Amino acid sequence: MTELIKVKAEGAIVRLTLNNPEQRNPMSNDMIEAFIHCFQSPAVQDAGVVIIAAEGKDYCAGGNINDFRDIIDASAAEQWEACERFRYMFELMHQLKPVTVAAVQGRALGGGCGLVAGCDFAIATENAQFGTPEIKLGAFPMVIVPPLIQAMGERRTMYMATTGAPISAQTALEYGLVQKVVADDVLEVEVNAFCEMVGNFSPTGFRVGKSTVRACAEASYSSGLEIGMGMRSIVFSSEAFKSGIRKFLDK
Incomplete structure (x- = not known):
């Protein structure tokens, strides 16, 4: 088949x-x-x-x-x-x-x-x-x-x-x-x-970002801001983000 x-x-x-x-x-x-x-x-x-x-x-x-x-x-x-x-x-x-x-x-x-x-x-x-x-x-x-x-x-x-x-x-x-x-x-x-x-972009950044967009689309404006704030802390604590910032600062 x-x-x-x-x-x-x-x-x-x-x-x-x-x-x-x-x-x-x-x-x-x-x-x-x-x-x-x-x-x-x-x-x-x-x-x-x-x-x-x-x-x-x-x-x-x-x-x-x-x-x-x-x-x-x-x-x-x-x-x-x-x-x-x-x-x-x-x-x-x-x-x-x-x-x-x-x-x-x-x-x-x-x-x-x-x-x-x-x-x-x-x-x-x-x-x-x-x-x-x-x-x-x-x-x-x-x-x-x-x-x-x-x-x-x-x-x-x-x-x-x-x-x-x-x-x-x-x-x-x-x-x-x-x-x-x-x-x-x-x-x-x-x-x-x-x-x-x-x-080539950080998979962590996109995966968390995609989840954020989906969650915000189904939430009120105020709730969306809260969701974004919480998701931001997840991305900012990731090694991929820290590595990206180091590379940017070293330019």
């Missing part, structure tokens, strides 16, 4: 590559389980940077039609379990301490769009498209709403989810869903350069 997600580690950088290009890398139940396994693995947990890329023309075309056929006749309990695994995948992704970077080409639809939104950063090719077409099937992108709101805000999420219309890479850049748009033939080069730059 073909490995649905290829895992490649190079130093502090781990690359996860969706590997079902013949079917446009659908977010099938099996793909969800593969992501859960990867997100729980020591290789990913201990990485400095995690790239989520894809083989083929499209990044991820959304749900698998065969899974949809099965769920029509499934019991309420079976439907709940399938959705719970999807939710759990995004929960694990949200809790990851390494930097997460989506490298996107072609279409990223439905769960694929949610996957992009769930990453800390996203770099996309000029031909990339993003969308949540679930409304056209009489549904709504329920589970991926939180990462979409986190990435681009409530109104833009509502617009995409309500219209079901795809947006271009340039519009996704304007929305905040992606942070950089590059030519189709330099995606890997640009992603690698970005990840190598980030990988």
